[in-house]
Amino acid sequence: MREKILTFIERNSRIDLKELAVILGVDEVTVAQELKNMEEEHIICGYHTLINWDKTGVEKVTAMIEVRVTPQREMGFDKVAERIYNYPEVNAVFLISGGFDLMVTLEGKTLREVSQFVTDKLSTLDSVLSTKTNFILKKYKDHGTVMAGAPKDERMSITP
Amino acid sequence: MKNPLSKEIVMIPPSGIRRFFDIVSEMEEAISLGVGEPDFDTPWHIRDEGIYSLEKGRTFYTSNAGLKELKIEIAKYLSRRFELEYDYNQEILVTVGGSEAIDIAMRAMLDPGDEVLIPQPSYVSYEPCCRLANGKPVIIELQAENDFRLTKEELEAAITPKTKILVLPYPNNPTGAVMERHDLEAVAEVVSAHDLFVLSDEIYAELTYVGGKDHVSIASLPGMKERTIVINGFSKSHAMTGWRIGYACGPKVIIEQMLKIHQYAIMCAPTNSQYAAVDALKNGDADVARMREQYNGRRRYLMHAFEEMGLPCFEPFGAFYVFPCIKQYGMSSEEFAERLLMSEKVAVVPGTAFGQSGEGFVRISYAYSLDNLKIALERVRKFVSKLQPKSSLG
Numbered sequence: 001m002r003e004k005i006l007t008f009i010e011r012n013s014r015i016d017l018k019e020l021a022v023i024l025g026v027d028e029v030t031v032a033q034e035l036k037n038m039e040e041e042h043i044i045c046g047y048h049t050l051i052n053w054d055k056t057g058v059e060k061v062t063a064m065i066e067v068r069v070t071p072q073r074e075m076g077f078d079k080v081a082e083r084i085y086n087y088p089e090v091n092a093v094f095l096i097s098g099g100f101d102l103m104v105t106l107e108g109k110t111l112r113e114v115s116q117f118v119t120d121k122l123s124t125l126d127s128v129l130s131t132k133t134n135f136i137l138k139k140y141k142d143h144g145t146v147m148a149g150a151p152k153d154e155r156m157s158i159t160p
Numbered sequence: 161m162k163n164p165l166s167k168e169i170v171m172i173p174p175s176g177i178r179r180f181f182d183i184v185s186e187m188e189e190a191i192s193l194g195v196g197e198p199d200f201d202t203p204w205h206i207r208d209e210g211i212y213s214l215e216k217g218r219t220f221y222t223s224n225a226g227l228k229e230l231k232i233e234i235a236k237y238l239s240r241r242f243e244l245e246y247d248y249n250q251e252i253l254v255t256v257g258g259s260e261a262i263d264i265a266m267r268a269m270l271d272p273g274d275e276v277l278i279p280q281p282s283y284v285s286y287e288p289c290c291r292l293a294n295g296k297p298v299i300i301e302l303q304a305e306n307d308f309r310l311t312k313e314e315l316e317a318a319i320t321p322k323t324k325i326l327v328l329p330y331p332n333n334p335t336g337a338v339m340e341r342h343d344l345e346a347v348a349e350v351v352s353a354h355d356l357f358v359l360s361d362e363i364y365a366e367l368t369y370v371g372g373k374d375h376v377s378i379a380s381l382p383g384m385k386e387r388t389i390v391i392n393g394f395s396k397s398h399a400m401t402g403w404r405i406g407y408a409c410g411p412k413v414i415i416e417q418m419l420k421i422h423q424y425a426i427m428c429a430p431t432n433s434q435y436a437a438v439d440a441l442k443n444g445d446a447d448v449a450r451m452r453e454q455y456n457g458r459r460r461y462l463m464h465a466f467e468e469m470g471l472p473c474f475e476p477f478g479a480f481y482v483f484p485c486i487k488q489y490g491m492s493s494e495e496f497a498e499r500l501l502m503s504e505k506v507a508v509v510p511g512t513a514f515g516q517s518g519e520g521f522v523r524i525s526y527a528y529s530l531d532n533l534k535i536a537l538e539r540v541r542k543f544v545s546k547l548q549p550k551s552s553l554g
Contacts, residue, residue, distance in 0.1 A: 004453075008457075019461065022460055022461050022464040023457035023458070023460055023461050023530070024457065024460075025456075025460050153199070155195050155197060155199070156185075157181060157184045157185055157190070157192040157195065157507060158177050158180055158181040158184055158192060158194035158195065158509060159177075159194070159195055159196040159197055160177055160196050160284045160333075160509075160513070160514075
C-alpha cells in the first residue's frame with residue numbers, strides 16, 4: 001500500500017485524500033494514517049512544487065558542481081556533505097560513484113553569485129580537493145516531468 | 161450507368177457513432193469520453209525499436225504469416241500469461257490489428273447461411289464482418305442482471321442446426337464485462353455439445369481488474385483449443401493502436417486458410433510494427449502493469465463518482481469502459497448522449513452503437529487522464545442533477 005501511495009503522490013501530491021483513497025481502493029483513514037506515518041518516518045520528506053522558472057521573469061541560474069573531497073576519519077563523506085548542505089543556497093547534495101565524490105546543485109541569481117559561492121565558500125573548505133562547475137542552460141525534463149508540458153491529445157474524439 | 165455498388169455492401173449500416181463524431185469534432189471545448197483507445201503513448205523503448213528497424217532499412221515484406229521472431233515471442237507470451245500453447249510455425253498468424261483477424265477468420269470459416277452468434281452489446285465489427293463473409297449474424301442480447309456475461313441458457317436458446325461460430329468478446333467493449341473461468345466452463349460445455357467454434361476476441365485480455373485474477377482464455381479450457389480462434393494484439397495492452405498489429409491463433413487447418421486470405425488481401429502486417437511488437441513482448445510487461453494500475457485507479461474513481469451521482473452502474477472488471485444505466489431518466493441512450501453533449505459538452509457513446517441491447521446505457525471511456533475525467537465528471541454531475549428520474553427503477 002505504501003508503495004502505491006508513494007508512486008501516486010510522487011507525481012501529484014496535491015490530490016485530495018478522499019480521492020486518493022477511492023483511486024487506490026482503500027478507506028480514507030488508512031491513507032491518512034499511512035501518510036502521517038511516512039511523514040514521521042521521513043519517508044515523505046516534503047511536498048514541493050515543480051516550477052519552470054524560465055517562464056517567469058525571475059532571474060535564476062542553477063549549477064551542478066562536481067566536488068572531489070578527502071573523506072574524514074570516522075565520518076567518511078557525511079561530515080563534508082553536511083558542511084556543504086548547511087548553506088541555504090545549496091539545493092541538493094548527492095554522494096556519487098565515479099570520477100568525483102559529491103554532486104552539489106546550487107541556485108543563485110546570477111553566474112557571478114554562483115561562482116562566488118564556489119570560489120569563496122566551497123573551494124576553501126579543507127577537505128575539498130577540487131570543483132568543477134556546470135551551469136544548466138536549459139531544463140528539458142525534471143522529476144519525470146517534461147517542462148514543455150504534455151502534448152495535445154491527438155486522438156479522434158470518438159472511436160468504437 | 162450501372163449501379164456501381166454492391167447491394168450487400170450498401171445494406172450494411174455505417175457505424176452508429178459517426179453522427180456523434182461529426183458533432184463533437186465541430187464543437188469547441190467539448191470533452192470527449194468517447195475514445196476507444198489508450199491515452200498513453202506507446203512506451204518509448206517500443207517506439208525506439210520501431211525507429212531502429214527503419215534506420216536499419218527493414219522496409220521489406222516479411223513472410224505472410226509474420227516475422228518468425230515475433231511469432232515465437234507471441235507463443236511464449238500466450239503461454240506465460242494465459243496458459244495457451246501454440247506452435248508458432250503453424251498456429252499463429254500476425255495480422256493488421258485484431259480487426260483484420262476478425263474479418264479473415266469469418267471469411268475462412270463461413271459458408272453462405274452459416275449462423276454466427278454475436279453477443280451484444282459488443283464491438284461494432286462482428287456483425288458487418290459476418291455479413292461480408294456471407295454468414296448470418298444471430299444476436300444474443302446480453303443482460304445487465306447477468307453483468308453482461310454470456311450464460312449457457314442464453315447460448316442454448318440461440319443455437320440452431322445452422323450455428324457455426326460463437327463470437328466471445330471478453331473482456332468486453334463497451335460494457336467492461338469479463339467472463340471468469342466458471343462462466344467460460346459453462347459456455348464451453350454447450351459449445352462442445354453442439355460442435356461449434358469460438359471466435360474469442362481477447363484484445364483487452366491484459367486489462368482485467370478482478371481481485372488479482374488474470375483473464376482466462378476459453379482456448380485454455382480442456383478440449384477448446386481445437387475449436388477456438390483466439391484474437392489478440394498490441395493495440396490496447398501496449399497502447400499501439402496506430403501501429404495496426406495483432407494476431408490470430410488457432411488450429412492449423414483454420415489458420416492455413418486465414419493465411420491464404422491474408423496473403424492475397426494484405427500480404428503481411430507492417431514490418432516496422434512487427435519489429436516494435438517483438439520488443440513489446442520481450443520488454444513490455446512492466447509497462448502493461450503500469451498502465452493497468454492507472455486504468456484501475458480511474459475505474460474506481462468513476463465508479464465512486466457514479467455512485468455519488470445516483471447513476472446505477474455494474475462494476476466493470478475489464479477493458480477501459482464503464483457502462484452506466486440511464487434508464488431512470490426516461491430517455492433513449494441516443495437522446496441522453498445528445499443532450500449531454502449539447503448542454504454540457506461532454507461526449508459519451510450511446511449504448512445502442514453497440515447493439516440494440518445497449519439501449520438504456522451509455523459507454524464512458526476512462527482512457528483519459530484523471531484530471532480530464534474530473535472535469536468531465538463534474539459536467540456529467542451537473543447534467544444529471546437537472547434531470548428528474550422518471551421512475552424508481554434503478
